[in-house]
Amino acid sequence: MRATILYGAGDVRVETVPDAAIVKPTDAVIRILRACICGSDLWPYKEMPAGGAVRPMGHEAIGVVEDVGREVRKVKRGDVVIMPFAYSDGSCDFCHEGLPTSCVHGGFFGVGGEAGGAQAEALRVPLADGTLYVLPVGEDDARMAALLTLSDVMGTGHHAARGARVARGMKAAVVGDGAVGLCGVIAARRLGAEQIIVLGRHADRIALAKAFGATDIVSERGAAAIERVRELTGGFGVHAVLECVGSDQAMRTAMGVVRPGGAVGRVGVPHYEAIPEALPAFYRNVTVSGGPAPVRAYVDELLPDVLAGRIEPGRVFDRVIGLEQVPDGYRAMDARRSIKVMIAS
Amino acid sequence: MRATILYGAGDVRVETVPDAAIVKPTDAVIRILRACICGSDLWPYKEMPAGGAVRPMGHEAIGVVEDVGREVRKVKRGDVVIMPFAYSDGSCDFCHEGLPTSCVHGGFFGVGGEAGGAQAEALRVPLADGTLYVLPVGEDDARMAALLTLSDVMGTGHHAARGARVARGMKAAVVGDGAVGLCGVIAARRLGAEQIIVLGRHADRIALAKAFGATDIVSERGAAAIERVRELTGGFGVHAVLECVGSDQAMRTAMGVVRPGGAVGRVGVPHYEAIPEALPAFYRNVTVSGGPAPVRAYVDELLPDVLAGRIEPGRVFDRVIGLEQVPDGYRAMDARRSIKVMIAS
Numbered sequence: 001m002r003a004t005i006l007y008g009a010g011d012v013r014v015e016t017v018p019d020a021a022i023v024k025p026t027d028a029v030i031r032i033l034r035a036c037i038c039g040s041d042l043w044p045y046k047e048m049p050a051g052g053a054v055r056p057m058g059h060e061a062i063g064v065v066e067d068v069g070r071e072v073r074k075v076k077r078g079d080v081v082i083m084p085f086a087y088s089d090g091s092c093d094f095c096h097e098g099l100p101t102s103c104v105h106g107g108f109f110g111v112g113g114e115a116g117g118a119q120a121e122a123l124r125v126p127l128a129d130g131t132l133y134v135l136p137v138g139e140d141d142a143r144m145a146a147l148l149t150l151s152d153v154m155g156t157g158h159h160a161a162r163g164a165r166v167a168r169g170m171k172a173a174v175v176g177d178g179a180v181g182l183c184g185v186i187a188a189r190r191l192g193a194e195q196i197i198v199l200g201r202h203a204d205r206i207a208l209a210k211a212f213g214a215t216d217i218v219s220e221r222g223a224a225a226i227e228r229v230r231e232l233t234g235g236f237g238v239h240a241v242l243e244c245v246g247s248d249q250a251m252r253t254a255m256g257v258v259r260p261g262g263a264v265g266r267v268g269v270p271h272y273e274a275i276p277e278a279l280p281a282f283y284r285n286v287t288v289s290g291g292p293a294p295v296r297a298y299v300d301e302l303l304p305d306v307l308a309g310r311i312e313p314g315r316v317f318d319r320v321i322g323l324e325q326v327p328d329g330y331r332a333m334d335a336r337r338s339i340k341v342m343i344a345s
Numbered sequence: 346m347r348a349t350i351l352y353g354a355g356d357v358r359v360e361t362v363p364d365a366a367i368v369k370p371t372d373a374v375i376r377i378l379r380a381c382i383c384g385s386d387l388w389p390y391k392e393m394p395a396g397g398a399v400r401p402m403g404h405e406a407i408g409v410v411e412d413v414g415r416e417v418r419k420v421k422r423g424d425v426v427i428m429p430f431a432y433s434d435g436s437c438d439f440c441h442e443g444l445p446t447s448c449v450h451g452g453f454f455g456v457g458g459e460a461g462g463a464q465a466e467a468l469r470v471p472l473a474d475g476t477l478y479v480l481p482v483g484e485d486d487a488r489m490a491a492l493l494t495l496s497d498v499m500g501t502g503h504h505a506a507r508g509a510r511v512a513r514g515m516k517a518a519v520v521g522d523g524a525v526g527l528c529g530v531i532a533a534r535r536l537g538a539e540q541i542i543v544l545g546r547h548a549d550r551i552a553l554a555k556a557f558g559a560t561d562i563v564s565e566r567g568a569a570a571i572e573r574v575r576e577l578t579g580g581f582g583v584h585a586v587l588e589c590v591g592s593d594q595a596m597r598t599a600m601g602v603v604r605p606g607g608a609v610g611r612v613g614v615p616h617y618e619a620i621p622e623a624l625p626a627f628y629r630n631v632t633v634s635g636g637p638a639p640v641r642a643y644v645d646e647l648l649p650d651v652l653a654g655r656i657e658p659g660r661v662f663d664r665v666i667g668l669e670q671v672p673d674g675y676r677a678m679d680a681r682r683s684i685k686v687m688i689a690s
Contacts, residue, residue, distance in 0.1 A: 093581075094605055099630060102605035163632075236438075260439055260447035270627050274619030282615050282636045285444060287508075291630030 003120035004057040004326045008050025012057065012330050014323060020122040025071040028128030030063030030081060033139055034148045035118045035343040036317065037329050038085075039178045040269055041110070045330050057326075058119030058343075059085035059110035060151040064139060065132070066122065074129045080139055081132040083118060083125060084296040085109055085152045090130025100130070101292040108292075119326055119343060133299045136307075145314030145342060146306045149183060153340070154302060154313040155295030156267045157183025157242070161191050163265025163289035164240035168192030171233050174214070175254050176244035177205035179316040179340040180267060182212060184242040186311050189213035193240065197232055199225055199253065205339055208315060222249060226256035238262060243290070248272035258286050266290035317342040348465030349402040349671045353395025357402065357675050359668060365467040370416035373473030375408030375426060378484055379493045380463045380688040381662065382674050383430075384523045385614055386455070390675050402671075403464030403688075404430035404455035405496040409484060410477070411467065419474045425484055426477040428463060428470060429641040430454055430497045435475025445475070446637040453637075464671055464688060478644045481652075490659025490687060491651045494528060498685070499647060499658040500640025501612050502528025502587070506536050508610025508634035509585035513537030516578050519559070520599050521589035522550035524661040524685040525612060527557060529587040531656050534558035538585065542577055544570055544598065550684055553660060567594065571601035583607060588635070593617035603631050611635035662687040 003017045020029045035058050044055060061083040065075055075081065088095050088103035095103050105127060110117040115126055125131055135147060146154075157180050166172055172193040174184045177200025188196050189212065198209040201219040209217070218228045230237055237259040243250055246268025254264045255277035267290050275281075275288055305311045319338040321329050322345075329341035348362045365374045380403050389400060406428040410420055420426065431453050433445035440448050450472060455462040460471055470476055480492060491499075502525050511517055517538040519529045522545025533541050534557065543554040546564040554562065563573045575582055582604040588595055591613025599609045600622035612635050620626075620633055650656045664683040666674050667690075674686035 097606055099606040102629060261442055261444040266627065270623045272623055274621050275623045275626075275633070276619050278615045278617055278620045281620075282611065284447060285634075285636030285639075287632060287634040288620070289630075289632040291627045294630075 001121040002323055004117060006044055006048060006055040006057050008048050009046055011050060012045060012327050014326050020116065020124045022067055022069045023124060024126065025069035026127050026129065027069045028065050028072055028075055028125045028132060029067040029122055030061070030083060030125055031066050031122050032118060032120060033062045033064060033345055034144050035061045036148060037119070037333055037341045038152060039180060041330070042334055043269065045334060053112060055112040056117030056120070057110050058117035059108060060148060061118035061123065062144060062148050062151070063123065068128060072128045075132050075134060079134045080137055081134050082147065082151050082299060083109070083123070083132060086292065086296070087115060087126045087131040088296060089127045095130060098297040099294050100296045101294050119323070121323065121345070131296065133296065143306060143314065145317050146312060148342065149313040149316065150295065150299050150302055150306065152295060153179045153316060154183045154186070155298045156180050156293040157244070158187040158298050158302060159293030160184045160242035160244055160265040160267040160290060161187035161240070163263065164242050165263040165287070166191040166193050166240045169194050170239040171195040172240040172242065173197040173199060173229055173238040173257050174242045174244060175199045175250050176268065177202055177209060178244060181242070181244035182208055182316050182339070183313050184244050185209050185212040185214050186313055188240070188242065190305065190311060195233070197229055197238065202336060204318065208339070222253065225253055229257040236260065241265070244268050246271050248276065252276045255281055255286065260284040263287035263289060267293060316340045320344050346466040347668055349462060351389055351393060351400040351402050353393050354391055356395060357390060357672050359671050365461065365469045367412055367414045368469060369471065370414035371472050371474065372414045373410050373417055373420055373470045373477060374412040374467055375406070375428060375470055376411050376467050377463060377465060378407045378409060378690055379489050380406045381493060382464070382678055382686045383497060384525060386675070387679055388614065390679060398457060400457040401462030401465070402455050403462040404453060405493060406463035406468065407489060407493050407496070408468065413473060417473045420477050420479060424479045425482055426479055427492065427496050427644060428454070428468070428477060431637065431641070432460060432471045432476040433641060434472045440475060443642040444639050445641045446639050464668070466668065466690070476641065478641065488651060488659065490662050491657060493687065494658040494661065495640065495644050495647055495651065497640060498524045498661060499528045499531070500643040501525050501638040502589070503532040503643050503647060504638030505529045505587035505589055505610040505612040505635060506532035506585070508608065509587050510608040510632070511536040511538050511585045514539050515584040516540040517585040517587065518542040518544060518574055518583045518602050519587045519589060520544045520595050521613065522547055522554060523589060526587070526589035527553055527661050527684070528658050529589050530554050530557040530559050531658055533585065533587060535650065535656060540578070542574055542583065547681060549663065553684070556660070567598065570598055574602040578604070581605065586610070589613050591616050593621065597621050600626055600631065605629040608632035608634060612638060661685045665689050
């Protein structure tokens with residue numbers, strides 16, 4: 001079968017690899033209907049040293065179950081499923097607590113460990129019963145793009161909003177205008193935020209942010225951005241900040257725009273070693289929360305809104321390619337010519 | 346009148362100063378019945394450079410109202426009151442949201458600003474109606490020590506437990522065996538924690554921690570302490586960490602013992618510039634919360650338990666002195682010969 005392999009910074013290839021197959025009795029194999037390229041894929045695409053272990057890429061997919069191991073009970077051949085970016089047994093303490101990304105038997109797709117990558121024709125899914133979410137739709141459903149976002153970006157935007165404790169009537173800020181930030185706008189609006197300030201500066205993304213419910217756009221950076229957000233919020237900043245980038249500057253901005261008693265929900269993978277502004281955040285009683293989104297646990301909450309069309313996170317995909325064009329997709333996202341690239345089989 | 350003034354590290358004096366008096370129409374003047382020395386007073390006592398501005402000390406008190414300004418409505422002469430460590434107007438957005446320590450017109454006692462210090466015979470209290478909490482007790486009430494803790498340490502321990510999201514059945518850890526940590530044990534137990542691990546090593550404090558409900562004591566430091574807490578909790582750490590010290594090492598330990606999905610409530614004034622372990626905390630979806638406790642807002646919740654004797658935070662006071670002995674009290678606390686020193690008029 002064909003699959004995407006990263007060899008080092010800037011060197012991503014679609015290659016023929018051994019077919020995905022059942023290895024453990026709790027596995028399933030899915031044929032990939034839709035996959036995509038994630039902003040987080042760009043980090044290794046920009047930074048991974050060549051010459052070491054290669055990395056199968058992709059961790060977001062909608063698939064059709066093609067085969068199941070003999071211990072799989074809930075998932076069956078022909079099911080159309082969401083494949084969340086993490087696999088999980090669905091039965092450990094953390095899974096029961098709604099945190100499948102900390103499953104004691106779990107792991108992540110597309111990072112080079114036991115599991116492969118979803119930017120491929122097919123994929124072996126460990127712990128299929130705990131991991132896969134069976135959808136009530138057919139392979140040709142028109143909402144496929146929106147459903148695909150439940151495997152990562154929409155759930156991640158929702159996690160940022162939850163971590164930031166967004167509630168009805170609040171003022172919120174979203175740091176970052178990438179696909180996760182845009183889904184964060186959807187999530188903040190869905191949870192009732194009254195004012196939603198997006199910090200970003202790309203015209204296409206800002207237009208989509210406004211369509212999703214952003215009320216204000218701040219295109220400044222750093223201290224000027226903090227100043228502008230405070231001006232827009234009566235001087236105090238926002239109750240809830242969704243940090244959707246992961247850089248040190250983004251985190252500093254997030255800590256600077258949050259109001260006393262407010263919260264920062266961080267979902268950008270940290271490229272900072274320590275959380276800045278420890279002392280001012282203390283004096284202002286700021287909460288910092290977040291991490292890898294337990295997207296599997298959020299599907300029950302978000303799916304009805306996707307199926308009913310009340311939210312349209314699929315609009316973050318502004319380019320659709322075939323699997324063989326994946327290297328072009330990486331280049332387009334890296335150059336910000338595309339918000340998010342969908343791979344259709 | 347007599348009052349405590351810090352001149353520089355190690356140089357604290359009780360001196361004759363001008364009598365406390367009404368300055369603004371919203372002020373009250375209280376005669377101090379009980380005050381105390383706080384662990385946080387030891388930071389300037391150890392570090393403040395001599396030769397600069399001097400600092401009136403003390404921010405915790407029970408008093409009797411002696412005089413009120415012409416705009417004071419709720420508080421009247423003769424009332425026995427709790428003086429929280431921060432003053433607040435009781436009417437701004439933050440006060441309404443339960444965060445009087447961020448009051449837009451507020452400030453702190455005993456830090457050298459507009460307000461004086463409570464280690465004195467009397468004190469001018471700004472914004473008396475918002476700040477003071479009138480108690481239903483007389484000047485000679487036997488529960489005075491416990492009531493005094495509601496001005497800071499008991500409310501602060503409670504804030505750590507709230508920030509750490511302690512709930513029924515949880516495993517909790519308390520970093521620090523000072524008066525705040527000990528009150529944190531009371532708070533964690535009160536909120537239903539099942540296992541309460543105290544990280545500390547002073548025999549007198551550990552005995553009191555056990556009396557307050559600690560189930561386990563860890564006397565190791567650093568990596569060994571983290572390892573020991575994990576052993577005591579099935580390998581995963583605790584749901585809730587109450588960080589009651591404020592040093593970089595204490596915060597690192599707190600971040601090391603918290604379980605995936607858990608929370609750290611920090612109330613020790615940070616002597617670190619950034620919150621450590623940003624990346625592992627992210628991958629484990631750890632929440633960090635806390636700051637100066639809104640103790641004024643907690644009195645309604647805690648007072649009934651104090652009055653009924655269901656909690657006995659007054660036991661943290663193991664030494665009672667008169668005002669003239671305050672310098673001895675600082676020395677005793679600094680040398681850890683005393684957990685917390687009460688000053689009785």
